[in-house]
């Protein structure tokens with residue numbers, strides 16, 4: 001069986017899970033091609049899905065949904081009744097309604113979604129001082145990934161059109177979810193910007209920005225376009241792209257989510273069939 005994995009990953013958690021998922025499918029006898037669709041340029045290409053019997057889509061959760069740029073890209077695809085699965089990585093907080101809203105997009109595009117999964121990963125805002133899910137994903141998450149792949153592979157291979165069961169519906173309207181998405185700038189108050197003399201003008205931040213928001217000459221991300229994924233901060237070889245210190249907001253986040261650090265850290269990855 002030929003499978004394609006398309007994944008978006010700004011800071012490495014989703015790409016790590018995509019690797020484990022790929023290895024597991026290969027271990028079951030599948031041929032797997034993987035495509036990194038994180039950069040803006042990579043999503044301007046047209047991908048031929050015809051050679052594949054099934055597709056897997058992976059993305060981080062950004063404000064309770066797949067990132068805006070991923071949702072936009074998914075809406076350009078033609079599923080042609082092909083089987084697919086989705087998986088997400090997240091920092092231990094809001095998951096709902098990610099599975100539901102992404103499945104809706106994929107179904108609208110003509111895919112048949114057979115399974116889904118969510119995996120814990122270090123929260124992106126740990127780069128600013130949060131302490132969510134440090135050290136994740138780890139072996140416990142990889143174990144869930146292998147189980148997810150085993151169940152998904154069975155469904156991909158089967159003639160039986162067994163599909164993903166009903167998911168918890170959302171009462172939030174699209175505009176409300178968009179508003180929630182805009183709250184990221186209440187925490188990331190300073191968009192990535194150059195701070196320091198050591199920039200080599202390698203242009204990586206601009207070339208690899210998922211939202212085409214970074215201007216390397218100016219050393220500043222455009223706030224209107226920026227999705228706060230912090231890919232630029234992570235990949236900058238000189239480490240000169242900076243954000244604000246978010247340490248102060250961490251206790252408030254825990255209070256708002258009504259959870260303590262220890263309980264948060266004990267959360268487990270899971271799959272949905």
Ligand SMILES: Cc1cc2nc3c(=O)[nH]c(=O)nc-3n(C[C@H](O)[C@H](O)[C@H](O)COP(=O)(O)O)c2cc1C
Pocket residue numbers: 008009010011012013014015059060061062063064065089090091092093094095120121122123124125184227228229230
């Ligand atoms: C703008 C933004 C919004 C996020 N929203 C959520 C969220 O709603 N719930 C959550 O648990 N984690 C959230 N996270 C954390 C990421 O989902 C998590 O760190 C993810 O594993 C990052 O994947 P990556 O390393 O592949 O980019 C958010 C991160 C960013 C940058």
